[in-house]
Amino acid sequence: MTAQTPGSPSPSEFGISLFGRRRFIAGAAGATGAAAVLAACGSDDDGGASSPATDAAGDDPPATEPSGDVGSTTFGSNYSDEKPRAGMAAAIEATGVATEINTIDHNSYQENFNTYVQQPDDVLAWFAGYRMRAFAAKGVVGDISDVWADLDQSEGFKNASTGRDGKQYFVPFYFYAWGVHYRKSLFEEKGYEIPTDWAGFIALCEQMEADGITPISAANDGGWPQMGMFDMINMRTNGYDFHVSLMGGSESWTDDRVKQVFTNWMDLLPFYQPDANGREWQAAANSLGAKETGMYLIGNFLTSNFDAETQQDIIDDIDFFPFPEIDPAYGQDAIEAPIDGFMMAASPANEDGAKALLRGLGSADAINAYIAVDPSVVAAANGADTASYNALQQKASDLVGSAKFISQFLDRDTDPAFASEVVGKAIADFLSDPGSIDGLLATVEEQKATFTFE
Amino acid sequence: MSASLRAESELMAAPRKGRRRRSTALTKSDKIWLSLMVGIPATIHILLVWIPALATVVLSFMEWDNLLPIGEAQPVGFRNYWVIFTIFDTNLFPAMFNNFMLVAFLFVCSAVGMLFAYLLDKNIRGSAIYQSIYYFPVVLSLAVVGFIWKSTMFSRDSGLLNTLWPGGRIDFVGDSTKVFQFDLPFLDFPLGLSRNFAALLLAMAWRHIGYVMVLYLAGLKAVDPGLREASAIDGANEVQTFRNVVFPSLKPINVVVAVITVIEALRAYDIVAALNEQRGTEVMGTIVTNALVGEGGGRVGIGSAYGVVLLLLCLAFIIWYVTNHYREGEKA
Numbered sequence: 001m002t003a004q005t006p007g008s009p010s011p012s013e014f015g016i017s018l019f020g021r022r023r024f025i026a027g028a029a030g031a032t033g034a035a036a037v038l039a040a041c042g043s044d045d046d047g048g049a050s051s052p053a054t055d056a057a058g059d060d061p062p063a064t065e066p067s068g069d070v071g072s073t074t075f076g077s078n079y080s081d082e083k084p085r086a087g088m089a090a091a092i093e094a095t096g097v098a099t100e101i102n103t104i105d106h107n108s109y110q111e112n113f114n115t116y117v118q119q120p121d122d123v124l125a126w127f128a129g130y131r132m133r134a135f136a137a138k139g140v141v142g143d144i145s146d147v148w149a150d151l152d153q154s155e156g157f158k159n160a161s162t163g164r165d166g167k168q169y170f171v172p173f174y175f176y177a178w179g180v181h182y183r184k185s186l187f188e189e190k191g192y193e194i195p196t197d198w199a200g201f202i203a204l205c206e207q208m209e210a211d212g213i214t215p216i217s218a219a220n221d222g223g224w225p226q227m228g229m230f231d232m233i234n235m236r237t238n239g240y241d242f243h244v245s246l247m248g249g250s251e252s253w254t255d256d257r258v259k260q261v262f263t264n265w266m267d268l269l270p271f272y273q274p275d276a277n278g279r280e281w282q283a284a285a286n287s288l289g290a291k292e293t294g295m296y297l298i299g300n301f302l303t304s305n306f307d308a309e310t311q312q313d314i315i316d317d318i319d320f321f322p323f324p325e326i327d328p329a330y331g332q333d334a335i336e337a338p339i340d341g342f343m344m345a346a347s348p349a350n351e352d353g354a355k356a357l358l359r360g361l362g363s364a365d366a367i368n369a370y371i372a373v374d375p376s377v378v379a380a381a382n383g384a385d386t387a388s389y390n391a392l393q394q395k396a397s398d399l400v401g402s403a404k405f406i407s408q409f410l411d412r413d414t415d416p417a418f419a420s421e422v423v424g425k426a427i428a429d430f431l432s433d434p435g436s437i438d439g440l441l442a443t444v445e446e447q448k449a450t451f452t453f454e
Numbered sequence: 455m456s457a458s459l460r461a462e463s464e465l466m467a468a469p470r471k472g473r474r475r476r477s478t479a480l481t482k483s484d485k486i487w488l489s490l491m492v493g494i495p496a497t498i499h500i501l502l503v504w505i506p507a508l509a510t511v512v513l514s515f516m517e518w519d520n521l522l523p524i525g526e527a528q529p530v531g532f533r534n535y536w537v538i539f540t541i542f543d544t545n546l547f548p549a550m551f552n553n554f555m556l557v558a559f560l561f562v563c564s565a566v567g568m569l570f571a572y573l574l575d576k577n578i579r580g581s582a583i584y585q586s587i588y589y590f591p592v593v594l595s596l597a598v599v600g601f602i603w604k605s606t607m608f609s610r611d612s613g614l615l616n617t618l619w620p621g622g623r624i625d626f627v628g629d630s631t632k633v634f635q636f637d638l639p640f641l642d643f644p645l646g647l648s649r650n651f652a653a654l655l656l657a658m659a660w661r662h663i664g665y666v667m668v669l670y671l672a673g674l675k676a677v678d679p680g681l682r683e684a685s686a687i688d689g690a691n692e693v694q695t696f697r698n699v700v701f702p703s704l705k706p707i708n709v710v711v712a713v714i715t716v717i718e719a720l721r722a723y724d725i726v727a728a729l730n731e732q733r734g735t736e737v738m739g740t741i742v743t744n745a746l747v748g749e750g751g752g753r754v755g756i757g758s759a760y761g762v763v764l765l766l767l768c769l770a771f772i773i774w775y776v777t778n779h780y781r782e783g784e785k786a
Contacts, residue, residue, distance in 0.1 A: 220628070275629065
């Protein structure tokens, strides 16, 4: 069962890669197998509930380091591609905790997580944000607040690891950042300045248009790319706290503050590449690469669209800036940076071992070992070795390290079904008919009532 | 003249073939073999099709997040149905409408496929080449057809259709504005055919026409040429011959094609999923899957309710087909 709900890519799927592109045709094609089964008269009952293939991707031998007195533990890993898998093995070895790694194909792992988490390994790979908080609230993962006492990670990461009850359930490992990407050479050539506020941003768009450049690259195929725009305008207009409570289901979508987000968005729409809904993010990236468009709000994985051998000049030419300020009360204090990391089982077989492993994985040593193998991500831990970073990684690291708030992305900060089935559709409808926004928001609010937000 | 007579006598003889005397004298081993050959497939069918289907029906009256044990599932009566028919009506009715559009459209494609088969059956020069060309898409799964059309034909920035089109660029994939629409009294939004779904119909036609064509080609080969000759001699023109002689003798193929067409239309999923389920292209298959599958996709009750609606649509067709089929059988 690999039928894929459209969703934003995970850092473990894309990094800030300089090493060629990774494509997901294979994953998408895999959906057809499930399709044949599911579509036949729709009589399947509980799609995706088949047990996770714990035997799927082999058994790495336990790390051989002496484990002190914490005993050995188990780790459920979705780091299934070749490099991430080797990197994870190196990171675990660096922690010095004897660990049996169960690697599962990352698509199956995520699709079957609901079932897997009922009888998980001691430590399990997962994502920060609502996706973590929902499981924490249901009591299927363990409180690791005491582990956080020993971690050296910034406040933003701690906030992103905290459940609704104020306890920590998550240890960040790495991330990528979302920002407005542009080509440095284009900005130099035309003398564009990096805008820091909304008026400056609009003015820059107008200037680009006058220069015959489409100001904003826009894609929305799959329904997730424009969620990033919604998040950024929302956090700049209403602040991070509103983002969290809106995503948590406790604010009304017919509220004037939500309406204001779309009103601000409408200021930008005239500068969009036309027909965003059908465009894949890669096509929009190509427009930016060809300097047909000026700016592109997307994750740092943008560079993975360009071929490292033939388009290295484009990769080196790409830089990004944080989304400009709208309300001075919130400035640019929030940044969108999906984080991958780890949780602990609710009742691990070896709790001391699990916590020792989590402490180790949250440290600079583990992520250094990982990045030595797979240098396409940005470390969450303070004190990680940043010498090998390229300019984009360095910037993402600085911006996120100093950010007051780190959001995870719309489909990671709320119920994933609500994100893709309700909000994503409303955004797509808004893009094709911006005037219909009142009705769309009323529909979102009505449909929101059928979701139980944890 | 003799050919015509022979054909007539064969026509007269045809019904008699159906009435074969039934032998009831089965030996013991015959009975064992029969019960095995019927019993094993029936058991597998019940286990893998009907028990899950019944479970779906049961689950559609429950609320379950697919995370807590199944024992925690709460019965909620008809609430899931109320939710999908009133709150997610913006999903359900457009999806059902698209499925009905598919049924209608694929029947048109089937007619075109039959026409192609009829023309190619005339042994025109190069007919094998045409056959291969039309048949080629059938070897591809609809998901692959979707990928091909999305990237090479429909793409707004680099697709073939946009390159050839003389006017402005068209977003075949994402444009959900309606080609036509109408209001229904119980809905507060209009139903209609989206442009992107119309484009998707074209891609499906590309495959379906070839598929149907091959079925009819096989059927046409089995039509006795003497019949046509006879009707030609009796002074029937091409259209009359087709309508009164060839088409009726294709009846078994017509039934097969009708079944295939309806099933293809109702089970449509893969091509829509391959195009990322754009707004305006939703079909029952995709909304069922979306509610059930995927991480955190724990809306088992609602997804099952969608599934039951689709099951009922399929059952309605199957019941209609089976009763019709048997009634025809009795007449003969």
